[in-house]
Amino acid sequence: MESNFDKIKKVMSENTDNQLPPELNWDNMESGILEKMSELQAVQTQDSSGKNRKLLIFSLTLLALILILNGIYFGKKLDVLAQNENLSIEQANEGFKIISINEKEEQLKENSYKNDSVFQITPLAEINYFGNRFETNTHQTNSRPFSNDLQKKDLLKPKANISLLTKRKKKRTNESSSSAPNEKSINSFPSFELRTGENLSFLPSINFSVANQPKQDNVPIPPLSIWNNSTNSYRLSLLGGVSFWNNGYGNTKPQRDEFESNKLSYHAGLNYIHTSKNGFSFMIGIQYQQMESRFDWTGIIPDYQLTLTDTILEISTDAFTGEQTEIRGDVNLSVYAERKIRHFNRTRIFQIPFAVGKAWISKSEKLQLDVLAGGSFNIMSNNAGRTFYQGEIQNYNSSSNNFLSKKMKFNTLLGGRLTYYLNSNLGIMTGFQFQKSISNWSIEQDIKVRPSWVNLSLGLAYYIDKK
């Protein structure tokens, strides 16, 4: 038969003696060719701008990751400062109760004008500021006395607005051990030195106000290391679990869906969440999704051709000697056959999920609920398997398939997670996440393939910093 195909090849490949139709003459074709050339050049320009867009998206993603890593690094640095500060405040707290720290000078002024009569400042509570805590102007304002009483008042918070102390590390830069109010010689009345000057607008925004109180042994110290709704926090979450997915074949059903059943799938991820002091969160991370399905196909082949090779065709017996001789050969049989194919398909996706949301914490400060909404990019995906498509069983993989696009996909994301804190830094977490592809996975016209999946996760949450 091969020789027959060789003849076909010879006939077809040398078949250039066609009579050209008149519309293919140069005069009739020239304008069309030039038009096509200009169209192609325009498309090439668009392609290059598309590549630039992809490069831009990649650069932005990279930048976001760098910023996050940067945030994590500085978050840890601030945590060290916070520990030093906790120590000094606890030591100072023996003899008096710290009543308030206020950030905004203007707010202080406003309050003091309204409530001048309720200041409780004892002569012993000498108000000082530690100049080296300020970022700027310390040399200008260092050790200068108050110019008048009004300025003193401006820096003090009225009792009516006193709230329980929490700390604001953000405004502090370089707290050295020598400058901290932790000298034991201060005894029960540590002194705060207020460094200020004539020009209040140059002052940094941290102000202490204190009230003298008799020593109380059982004054509760607020648990500063526990996150609450008025602090910023930075968390890392490591999670993994099961996924339930819908292949989203849409109107390609029943061609493909008829033979494929979705199986329990898996996911794992690492997220970074920044929760601001008002409870709003921003999440970004990396996530791996593995979707699995099983392909079962059964076909009836009524006249399957089976060739039996080297089969005994005939046994002849010699009439005189009685010796038997086997005659062997190949036999073609037409049989009724049922063909069953089972194959496990797999889609693997690496994603960058990102979301914004809101966080709440229980009164016991043990449970935290996060609700998140956003999206995710499939930065890398790999499809491999077998399917029945357009009347044909087809194998496909990432480098070769005729129905799934290789372009970057975008998904919407909704999620929630509940965290139980084992201690102030570490918690165990359960999570829920729903994703639905916005991008069409199909490369064929009029066919939409938009998979969706639900992830149920278990994981660990670790606070890298709270402030």
Add this chain to the structure above:
Amino acid sequence: MIDSSIIDQIINKDNDAFKMMYQKCIRYVYSLVKRYVKNESDHQDVIQEIFARVFLSIKSFDTEKGDFKFWLRRLAINQCLQLYRQGKSPKQFVPIENANEIESGVVHALDELTKIDIQNNLSKMPEGYRQIFMLVVIDEYSHKEVGKLLNITAETSRSQLSRAKQWLQKKIIKIDKQKISFHGI
């Protein structure tokens, strides 16, 4: 087919060289297009596209490294298959059930078949078979290359070719039987 001086002239945007090349290559390109694109109304459009691409990308052709005819053939076939990839030409993969229709018996050689017989049979072949048959048997593409061109796996290409051959075999047997009965009269 085309000497390097004409190619150089085309690179330098010489219109006369364009025309000369077109006139030298059009029969060959037309024969390729006829083989791969069934719909005659698409022929002119595809040929225009092919020559537009030839003119735009001829800079990338290295006369020392390859044969111009081979380069042109690849470009033309790729453009013909573009129609298929864009969905203008429907895929007609034939289900497995229908493909297993081998008739047992002796297959006669094609010696008696005329060129017209061959062309007619190939033109009647289902699109999915025909493309792969043409690519592998006539134009000597590997199954891996066919897989890349048609966005299918190499295994699918192999199985489609096997079925295409079976299909052709069946047709040839029919023709052969007709001829035998004719001579028998």
